[in-house]
Amino acid sequence: MATPGPKKRIVLLGATGSIGESTLRVIAAHRDRLELVGIAAQRNHGRLVEIARQFGVRHVGLHDPAALAAARSDAAFPAGTQFHGGLEGLSALATLPEADTILIAVVGTAGLQPALAAIAARKTIALASKEILVMAGKFVMAAAQASGARLLPVDSEHNAVFQCLEGRRPDEVRRIVLTASGGAFRDWPQEKLATATVADALKHPNWAMGPKITVDSATLANKGLELIEAQWLFGLQPAQCQAVLHTQSIVHCLAEFTDGSMLAQLCPPSMTFPIQHALLWPDRAPASTESALPLEKIFSLDFRPVDETRYPCLRLAREAMHAGGTAPAIFNAANEVAVAAFLAGRVPFLAIPRIVEHTLSRLPAVEPNSLAAVLNVDQEARVTATAHLSGVL
Known part of the structure; x- marks a missing residue:
């Protein structure tokens, strides 16, 4: 060593x-x-x-x-x-x-x-x-x-992409696929989501995280934010950034290259x-805090497409990513307001995507020419989302 x-x-x-x-x-x-x-x-x-x-x-x-x-x-x-x-x-x-x-x-x-x-x-x-x-x-x-x-x-997914793409030319990359656990409600019947409580939403099946990101995992807003972030980090087009459900949270990304081959990064969900x-980085050292994957034991890796009717926040994030400009900032601000209101018991779980969609529909996406313009849009989105809280009860 x-x-x-x-x-x-x-x-x-x-x-x-x-x-x-x-x-x-x-x-x-x-x-x-x-x-x-x-x-x-x-x-x-x-x-x-x-x-x-x-x-x-x-x-x-x-x-x-x-x-x-x-x-x-x-x-x-x-x-x-x-x-x-x-x-x-x-x-x-x-x-x-x-x-x-x-x-x-x-x-x-x-x-x-x-x-x-x-x-x-x-x-x-x-x-x-x-x-x-x-x-x-x-x-x-x-x-x-x-x-x-x-x-x-x-972030586990972006760090995984970084490891898979390191040393690769951008023109060799066809797409990246970020994995999502599906959050606390992935196995709930969809009709039961109307009764979901804060305590329910915070029971993540795989990860130990803070309240806000745990709720974002339940709505898949976090995966939408990660797709937008990946676009900037790795210089990709929106269509090259995709997501898939992977319930074990062991594979953190898949990178597909133009020849059809894929690289994946695996590690325990920590x-x-x-x-x-x-x-x-760029060095490596023994992982002294956690055990590596126990390959001597039997385990499976399962993947399935994301149902965006069940996870509308992911659809809204993708639409914001494709719209570009200030749309991602509007999505982020509205989601923060909606999740804070849910955690405070002011709105039900299913109100989160409705608040976000309302805010996106009310504010046009424009190309910002300064950071000040972005911050102004962020504040405007928060005001718009907050004003709509009473309308979703």
Whole structure:
């Protein structure tokens, strides 16, 4: 085995979420290769204290002002801790001179500004936040190309595509196929979905994730967002980005080439595998956090087409991807509003696609000429979706 080179110094934005916790496990397992130098969260400063003490982190960011104030007065943080607040604080962490790789796992639009700051600083960006490319892929990819910054995908499906396509010419790729588990309701009779509760939706059969993405898995909105993100990451046309149901969540993508052959990437359904690959790339190391696939045991791999009458959010996402312009941003914003309302008990599960479709029908898709235009559309879509909540009860 090759001797590890200098440690890669990591900033983790979104340290207290499910991706953040998996990242911490990877870093803890590879302290000879990885060093955590900065962490940030929305408001959970108590968990940041624990992380800072465990990993000796001196740079801590909090987006919420009240949480930031509480953290500044918390003597449990290591002496000499430097605090960073709000979006400006996240951007400061993303451009720390000592940092090599910025892993962005911030939910929603809050990750966009620090991502662009990291790109401008020519950092390596390990990208786990779908919304960044869904909303502003045109501008983010242009900025990365101009600066020479490298974007490494962390999502299991995109990381799988990256592994399958590495070293391949774009003109050799016919299509990529992302796999979807089908979520909590994949085996429910369709007529029963009208009675689905939040507790039901959060019972994912394969993955342990946060509430929002678990609901997105149940509607397949997450797969739609991933198709849009894949289009930007790999320079593909919408028709080249497809999805298939795969209930075991072991195959994470299929890449089909122009000669008809396919490559697949397989690993157990744990985010530690793609996170480790992204953080250590281009090197590999033993997976110290999880066991590999037990090939000595019998298991099957099943695939079937997605029924878009059962999963209308996937259809809406594909239509937004084909429409282009601001349509993906509208889809994303409306879906966030709808899922938040469902999780709060304000609307039923089946209202989610209706809210998204209504918002897409009310706002025209235009080609944005600036990031400000994208953010304005994002806000307009949120207002439109919120106004429609009472209309779907």
